[in-house]
Amino acid sequence: MSELQDDKKTSKKNRTNVDCSKLKKIMFSIFLFIRYYVDIIIDKAFGYFYDSKKRMLGKCTNPIVLSSAVSLAKKIRKGELKSEQVVQAFIDRIKEVNPILNAMVDTRFNEALAEARRIDKEIEIGSILDTDFQEKPFLGVPFTTKESTAVKGLSWTFGLPKRRGKKASFDADYVALIKNAGAICLGVSNIPQLNLWQETSNPLYGITNNPYDTTRNVGGSSGGESSILAAGGTAISIGTDIGGSCRIPAYMCGMTFRTGKEEQTIVVAGVLARHSEDIASVLKVLVAENEPKLKLDEPVKVISIRVHYILDPRDPFVSPSRNEMKRTMANAVEYFSRISQVKPKQVEFEGTKYGGRLWKYWMSKESNADFKKDIMNREGQVNSILEILRYFAGGGDYTLATIFNFINGLLPMPNEDWAKKETEKLREQILETLKDDGVLLYPSAPWPASYHHTALLRPWNFNLFAIWNVLKFPVTQVPMGLVNGLPVGIQVVAAPYQDRLCIAVARELEREFGGYVPPFQTS
Template sequence: MSVIEDSNTQESEGERSGGGHHRGHKHHRRTHRERTSKRGEHKSHRGERGGTSDTDQSSSRRRHRRSRKPSKMGSFWANLLASLLIFVHIAIDTVLEFGLGWYLGDKKRSPAISSDDQKLCTKSAVELAKLIRERKLKAHDVVKAYIDRMKEVNVSLNAVVDGPFMEALDEAKEIDEKIASGQLTEVDFTKKPFLGVPFTTKDSTSVKGKLHTLGLISRKNEKSLVDAECVRLMKEAGAIIIATSNVPEVNKWSESRNSLIGQTNNPYDTRRSAGGSSGGEAALIAACATGFGLGTDIGGSIRIPAFNCGIFGHKPTVGAINTKGCTFRTGKEKETMVVAGPMCRHATDLMPIFKVLVDPEMSTDLKLNEEVDVTKLRYFYIPSNDMPACNPVNREAQSLMFKLTRYFSDLTGEEVKQASLPGTEISGKLWRYWMTREPADFNKLLGNGANLNPFVELFKKIMGKSEFTMAAIYSLIDGLLPAEKAPLMEEATTKCSEALAEMLGDDGVLFFHSSPRTAPFHYYPLVKMMDFAYFSIFNVLRVPATQVPMGLDSKGMPLGIQVVAAKNCDRLCLAVAEELEKEFGGWVAPFENRN
């Protein structure tokens, strides 16, 4: 079962997650409880699963603690080791930040919008489509503005693999002519909700006639013969593809770097990682070089780049979107963590794009046309995944979680309950195990069909002769390490999945940290890589999760939060994302606007 903590434990839990909340938080909780108690009979357990009250749960926990009766000496050593581990994490993080910051030089950001024509590039995809339909904007002007912007920012971001596609201008011009001549009816506009809006997708997702390299030198000239299903659907909806974007080799790393294109830079600080594997997409979207993008996610590949680059990204329920054409998928895989999903600057674009992409067989289960009242949902949060290999959650991330929970407490009149899930402390192991159950063979994908010898590739790397990055070689070596024990991993997954489903039901939402810290410098994950487990646990559980930007930290890097719901409850994630955008502002431009 999930554990839902009494609100009185929130302070101590926050401290355990890596340093505690700021002063004044405890006072707020006290005054908030006083305020809510004056409202009369407070429905503290609306929709509680199993009818268990807070009093019952607190009593049960006290009995459980009494039955264990840990020795004072044992508790002392456990706390000492935990404190020592936090100190080691902070020390390594400090050294890496200083060393890599010195090595990579001065901070640089994405260039500002350079002309009045490019100002439209900040608009949402839905707004652009509306303006094109109403003849207030021409599709040709929109596409040209994005192409010009892409050429301008790619010099510093290095995010484009193939493109921009100049034939997109001809396609846009044809759309303008049809609108001007009245050839398109309201029915046509309804069938094509994104008519004339430019979009991009990652290189690993096939686009007919365009490069399909997967970041491999051995595939540098390979082109796709057909569109991936998600690309086909967006084209049918009227959107215009203008480029494909950079990925790590065969998508398996948290940075977008390969030996063919190089590394993609973060538009907020080009010394820092854009994330992976949809890093090229996130960088282009954040820098206003595309209307929106399509990503894929097997271990955070939509949400890590969305977090690093301060945009929205939705990882759907597994099976909601057909993945045919995404990294050689057939779309018929039954046991997989892979999903495709939308990435964009504005939360209001998420649902309209998602509706275009959803598999018709899933539409009924997802209930996307059902209105969501965010004031009537139940909310939970988890302060840390308690995984020793992850960094401790830093103070700015903790403060963000506090602000968010306080807002939804005030919005609903209910406490946002602190919770925990069994198994999150082994999130990395769970994901590693389930990756071995995926139909794709990473070794063969990396070798473009041939098996690679990790030791040979490592030796070649040392000699400067390898075609692969160190990250790819790490993954090859990982394949030689002892496998996770299947019975233990499957049992832990089942317990965690059942606990989450019981906690959330069909009206619950979980707030979960995106990462203990904001986007790291390039190469940082080669030393400390496990923070991705904050994302990958929801791939293991096959549930929907939306990455939401939540302003910038003291270094000017994007903060964010994951919004999680039960299977097929994607609509809850997307509705809460829109509410967060309204209250906290959403995407923040990585450049200063010029008047």
């Protein structure tokens, strides 16, 4: 009799668990439904204010500024183009578009032209040999980088009023590397305060506009770079990424106090490019002596790559994806279904829903970063509560995005044991799936670039990017065309040191779907 009663209790408990599970799923579905339409209402409201303020970029008639950095370097080497001619073309384009975009915040045009003339002279008299061109693969090609990265003689404020007027007295390591490769710096571009936001705006230089639609967010923190690159203002663009700082801007169109020598960090320098052929070539320069580890010149047979994809990471903090984003992923999956030897496989990992929490924990472990000190230029430590009150009273030196970071810093930190366990678990699961011959197609955002400042109302959508900094996997953000005039795309992820797989997939998708589309009319 007691056994029968126990069975009934167990059966009832199981039914209760099943009922609770169903109820949770129903409630979560209702939450997503409401959130989906709240997001639409937000866009409608901001659109009502912004749509009348849209400005268009002028027509581009010089094909030089649409060329890849690799092709420009070849033409300079062969004497088909002068470096001065190339540099002048990009300077002219910056002067045309920057009043509209507010992307470049400090420039060195005269110095750049002088360097270009010197290179042309050396090529003309034959003092530059083939071996010199091999050691300097971007000789005479212009580049730009973000203002938070030290470029000798140029602005280096991080968007902080306490650093107003500050100029760098040295070149950051990766700036020195790209200069040693022969590239010529044109200037530095706008960033959010201390690089820590997904839109590019600060009290010193204002807000940067998206070249596809000037009422839209250009992303952050490498937002100035993505804006000027997409507009045809630079051939080589170098950014930094701690939680999507390269990929968010790359989708939507910091070195700061760090030395680049930290042993454990989730910060990396990265390449932004209009053409996939530039990625590996610039990356070789940036990784320097570590190039052999990446085997970037090793041929990749794309049809042999095992393709996996995730449609929804199930992160409750991320907005539901809209149809245009679902179609973008479906297009990529359908294409690889046609060409791959092994059909693409949909996968799920429970840990992807913890992206934001894991990122917050690992950000707190950055050895050379203290937000409350860094935001004060390391001249003391900010009182977060006081600055929050000052801001809402109409004062202070910080943007609303920085205030959000102050508030976020006051919230409880994820449990250390849990964060380490979940990170390692997720990492091992994905490594086991990808091995050394697989990639993962992953969503970039719930929608194309949204209106200025709306990221403050949907701040955790960046989780889609941040999770890969936590795991330290290589990722390439790939453009997949335009929707209503705005770029859409996906992230391609591979296991550590398998960057060449990401790049090969990016090149294949570029070939099939067209890649970069200029945000202006061309001849």
